[in-house]
Amino acid sequence: MKKFLRGFMMILALVALCSTAFASAESPTDDEVIAAYTNANKVYNWFGINPLPTNGRQKKEIGFMIYYNVNFPNVRTMSDLRREMNAVFISDLTNKILAESRTYREFDGGLYVAPSGLRANVFAGQSSFTVNRLAADSINLQVTTEILENPLKNKMDVVRYETKDFSYVNTPIGWRFATFTRVR
Numbered sequence: 140m141k142k143f144l145r146g147f148m149m150i151l152a153l154v155a156l157c158s159t160a161f162a163s164a165e166s167p168t169d170d171e172v173i174a175a176y177t178n179a180n181k182v183y184n185w186f187g188i189n190p191l192p193t194n195g196r197q198k199k200e201i202g203f204m205i206y207y208n209v210n211f212p213n214v215r216t217m218s219d220l221r222r223e224m225n226a227v228f229i230s231d232l233t234n235k236i237l238a239e240s241r242t243y244r245e246f247d248g249g250l251y252v253a254p255s256g257l258r259a260n261v262f263a264g265q266s267s268f269t270v271n272r273l274a275a276d277s278i279n280l281q282v283t284t285e286i287l288e289n290p291l292k293n294k295m296d297v298v299r300y301e302t303k304d305f306s307y308v309n310t311p312i313g314w315r316f317a318t319f320t321r322v323r
Contacts, residue, residue: 206251
């Protein structure tokens with residue numbers, strides 16, 4: 140009887156443990172997916188429109204590129220930058236973004252940035268979101284953005300829409316974007 144009771148208690152403990160593990164892997168709500176997109180977009184824009192800030196105190200020149208020390212909380216090294224990126228993107232996407240960019244370099248253990256001249260797309264208007272659940276561990280976020288006639292001449296009529304799809308997947312360390320691109 141003791142063995143049966145002990146076995147039964149172990150099974151209950153395993154069921155409780157498994158249900159806790161599955162609860163943490165629950166599919167995010169639509170609002171959580173959109174909030175995750177907003178955060179990922181902020182990080183993605185570090186590679187163009189809004190590079191990490193610098194105080195300009197230290198400068199390194201490589202060819203025609205000039206890099207300045209990054210002055211941003213908790214991001215002091217390339218490893219820190221990678222950690223922040225891996226919090227929103229799968230590691231393969233992080234690696235791809237870093238490999239294709241010359242925006243950041245590490246010198247003497249410190250992170251440096253080459254400030255970018257990219258601007259946000261002034262023709263991009265409001266964006267709307269559609270969350271499509273493909274499977275328990277896969278979501279497609281569709282972002283549809285208005286393209287305005289010519290905001291520079293105060294012509295704000297919508298002339299067309301651009302739609303981009305973003306794959307949001309559940310990984311062993313949580314939900315991350317597997318694809319990402321600039322919308323604005």
